[in-house]
Structure formats: C-alpha cells, structure tokens
Amino acid sequence: MGEMWENWSGSLHFSPKRIEQPESEDALVDLVRRAAEGKRSVRPAGAGHSSSLLLATPDTLVLLGAFRGIESYDPEKREATLRAGTTLGEAGVLLLDLGLAMPNLGDVDVQSVAGALATGTHGSGKRLPVLSAMLAGGRMVTASGKKTEFSLEEDPDLTRAAQVSLGALGIWTALTLRLLPAYRLHRREWCTTTDRCLAHLDDLIDRHRNFDFYWYPRSDRVKLRTMDPPGDVPESIPYARLVEDKTGWSNEVIAKTRTLRFDEMEYAVPAEAGPECFEAVRQRIKERHRKHVAWRVLYRTVAPDDAYLSTAHGRATVTISLHQNATLPFWGFFNDIEPIFQEYGGRPHWAKKHTMTADDLRPLYPRWDRFLAVRRRMDPGGLFLNPYLQRLLGEERA
Numbered sequence: 064m065g066e067m068w069e070n071w072s073g074s075l076h077f078s079p080k081r082i083e084q085p086e087s088e089d090a091l092v093d094l095v096r097r098a099a100e101g102k103r104s105v106r107p108a109g110a111g112h113s114s115s116l117l118l119a120t121p122d123t124l125v126l127l128g129a130f131r132g133i134e135s136y137d138p139e140k141r142e143a144t145l146r147a148g149t150t151l152g153e154a155g156v157l158l159l160d161l162g163l164a165m166p167n168l169g170d171v172d173v174q175s176v177a178g179a180l181a182t183g184t185h186g187s188g189k190r191l192p193v194l195s196a197m198l199a200g201g202r203m204v205t206a207s208g209k210k211t212e213f214s215l216e217e218d219p220d221l222t223r224a225a226q227v228s229l230g231a232l233g234i235w236t237a238l239t240l241r242l243l244p245a246y247r248l249h250r251r252e253w254c255t256t257t258d259r260c261l262a263h264l265d266d267l268i269d270r271h272r273n274f275d276f277y278w279y280p281r282s283d284r285v286k287l288r289t290m291d292p293p294g295d296v297p298e299s300i301p302y303a304r305l306v307e308d309k310t311g312w313s314n315e316v317i318a319k320t321r322t323l324r325f326d327e328m329e330y331a332v333p334a335e336a337g338p339e340c341f342e343a344v345r346q347r348i349k350e351r352h353r354k355h356v357a358w359r360v361l362y363r364t365v366a367p368d369d370a371y372l373s374t375a376h377g378r379a380t381v382t383i384s385l386h387q388n389a390t391l392p393f394w395g396f397f398n399d400i401e402p403i404f405q406e407y408g409g410r411p412h413w414a415k416k417h418t419m420t421a422d423d424l425r426p427l428y429p430r431w432d433r434f435l436a437v438r439r440r441m442d443p444g445g446l447f448l449n450p451y452l453q454r455l456l457g458e459e460r461a
C-alpha cells in the first residue's frame with residue numbers, strides 16, 4: 064500500500080500504489096507507457112476538490128502540479144493555452160496581465176483548470192455556460208503513450224467529448240481556452256425572504272449577468288448574489304437589504320475563499336422545472352431535515368452547451384445543491400432528497416455526491432453513446448478507467 068490520498072472535504076480516502084508527479088511531458092509519457100505495459104490503471108488528479116470517486120484508484124494517481132502557467136496566447140482570437148495544472152485563480156491573474164479573462168467562474172478558484180473543466184464545473188448566469196465550453200482544444204497524453212493535439216476545428220467529435228471527460232480520455236497537459244477581454248464586475252449580496260425572491264425570480268435571473276441565491280433552511284431566508292458590469296443596473300432591489308458591495312476585475316470578485324469544509328450533492332434540472340423542484344426540496348427539508356441541516360441550498364442557472372457529457376447539454380439549466388458540514392453525516396439527508404431531483408430529470412454533478420450509474424445516466428444524455436465511442440477510440444484497453452468509472456460509464460477494462 065502506498066501513501067493515503069484524501070480529497071478536500073475529507074470524505075474520501077484511498078491508497079494508490081503510486082502517487083506520481085512528473086516534471087515534464089516526456090516523463091508523463093514514460094509513466095503512462097510503463098503503466099500500460101504493467102496493465103495498471105492511471106488516474107490524473109487536479110486539486111482533489113471532487114468528492115465523487117473519480118480519482119479513487121488502487122494503481123497510479125498522477126498529479127499535474129508541475130504543469131503550470133501560460134504556454135501561449137493569441138490576442139486576435141482571444142485564446143490562451145494554459146498548462147493543465149494551473150489553478151483557476153492563478154490563470155485569472157496571468158490572463159489579466161494579457162488583457163483577457165474567463166467568461167465565468169464557480170464559487171471558488173482553487174481547482175486546477177483541467178480538474179474544473181473535466182467535470183463540467185460552472186458558475187451562475189442565464190447566458191453563461193459551464194467552464195468546459197471555453198475549451199477549444201489542447202494536448203493530452205493518450206493511453207498509447209503519445210502526445211496528441213486536438214481542436215474543435217480539426218476534430219469536433221473528440222473535442223466535444225473531451226470538454227467534459229472526467230479524465231477518461233487521456234491526461235491533459237495543455238488546454239486552449241476561448242476567453243473574453245478582461246472585464247470588471249460589480250458584485251452585491253442582498254438578504255430577503257424566500258417568498259420575495261421566488262416571486263421575482265425570473266426578473267432577477269434575466270436582469271443580472273450572474274445571479275444565484277442561497278436558501279438557509281433554519282431561518283427560511285435567502286441571500287441573493289448579483290454581479291453586473293459596473294453602472295449597468297439599478298442601485299437597489301426594493302425588497303432586499305444590501306449586505307455586501309464590491310467592484311473589481313472578474314477574476315477578483317466572482318470566486319470566494321471557502322475555509323469551512325462541506326460535502327455537497329448537486330443536480331442540474333431543466334430551467335423551467337427549477338422553481339418547482341426547489342419548492343419540493345424546500346418542503347422536504349422543512350419537514351424532515353431542518354434540525355440537522357444548518358447549511359444552505361444553492362440555486363444557480365447555466366446556459367446550454369453541446370459538450371457530450373455537460374450537465375447542461377442541450378438545455379437551459381437550473382442547478383440546485385445541498386451542502387452539509389464535512390464533520391456531520393450527509394448520506395441520510397442527500398439520499399432522501401436525491402429522488403426529488405431525479406423526478407425532475409436531474410443530472411448529477413460529476414464531481415459531487417450522487418448514486419447514479421450508467422443505466423440511469425444514459426437516458427439523460429442524448430450524446431452518451433457518442434462519448435463512449437470516443438472513449439473506446441482513445442483508450443480501448445481502459446487504462447484510464449478505475450472501478451468507479453467502470454460503473455458510472457458501464458465500461459469494462461480490457
């Protein structure tokens with residue numbers, strides 16, 4: 064047994080035989096070839112913030128911490144190629160120096176660019192898709208131990224599969240992202256009642272570039288978070304009290320620092336079902352879980368995209384996530400709410416807690432079989448499949 068690996072929330076532990084930290088692409092190629100010869104599986108890891116079993120392996124875990132920084136950029140196309148282990152936060156600072164920025168970020172920016180994209184990480188905003196939609200191409204080390212370039216122009220099928228690929232197609236070393244000119248945002252947080260928020264929900268979602276809300280089960284109140292170009296929207300929301308106000312570059316204001324550890328279940332439902340699904344979740348929590356769930360429920364919106372395994376594939380989306388303090392039991396709570404999400408056609412966040420496997424997931428993803436066809440083309444022997452991915456995708460190692 065090797066060194067113990069623990070994820071960010073502390074809810075996952077496993078002991079890979081080897082934890083490797085290659086310093087160069089050639090070293091990575093060598094490592095992949097040796098694993099293939101020895102019929103060992105390999106799992107690439109980013110910052111270890113996922114809490115599903117994507118990384119859990121009895122064999123080799125590969126950390127890409129040495130692959131950091133910007134490799135190249137094209138100001139005319141507004142694209143930059145980032146090394147895969149760069150964190151979103153580091154990328155934001157480096158891109159700002161080039162006058163560029165990512166269109167959106169999630170709640171934190173400590174994930175690696177590769178890890179965030181591989182699981183379809185998203186922020187909130189009706190017109191803003193998952194971060195993976197930025198991916199225009201890149202370079203990976205494939206199961207055959209080759210460095211392979213890919214791009215939307217040259218191989219749209221591979222790239223659409225790669226955009227959300229759970230580390231199952233190859234090990235990314237560099238990712239080319241489509242970006243925006245650097246922009247500033249006015250971030251505000253507001254407190255109000257849940258009923259007022261729900262009565263104005265469509266307007267809040269339409270009006271603000273980024274909008275989401277936290278519902279606090281204990282008080283049954285909400286915190287609204289809005290982000291807009293400075294000077295673009297009215298000074299106040301008449302039915303809410305302003306509690307935080309900040310303006311800065313997008314990479315400085317979208318993400319926050321989270322020190323309290325938590326576990327999370329999140330489902331993506333069709334946008335039109337969002338309010339009703341949220342009400343059903345709220346009702347169930349009030350009836351059964353209010354006493355032991357101190358944490359909040361987060362409601363976000365995501366624009367549709369066409370990555371084969373994006374949780375917002377082909378549909379305007381609302382995501383609803385349950386949080387539970389990392390020191391408290393969470394499965395009883397999550398298991399009780401999960402069927403409600405599923406009733407509304409929910410797709411689980413790939414990196415968070417859920418219990419779905421291939422048979423449940425296939426009907427939810429119109430491009431499921433295309434993804435599997437690309438996976439088999441890229442990795443016929445299943446070098447990148449761990450036991451969890453085999454169950455999740457319904458695929459076997461050769």
Ligand SMILES: Cc1cc2nc3c(=O)[nH]c(=O)nc-3n(C[C@H](O)[C@H](O)[C@H](O)COP(=O)(O)OP(=O)(O)OC[C@H]3O[C@@H](n4cnc5c(N)ncnc54)[C@H](O)[C@@H]3O)c2cc1C
Binds near residue numbers: 177229233
């Ligand atoms: C505090 C916190 C806040 C979060 N906020 C949000 C949020 O706002 N929105 C949201 O959608 N999600 C959110 N998440 C989930 C998070 O974005 C995902 O778990 C993300 O995958 C974590 O990235 P990571 O770098 O830690 O990747 P890891 O957890 O290390 O890996 C995740 C996946 O990426 C793959 N991968 C990593 N590196 C490579 C590579 N080089 N090549 C190929 N595949 C690779 C891995 O194999 C694995 O399948 C949050 C998680 C936490 C803990």
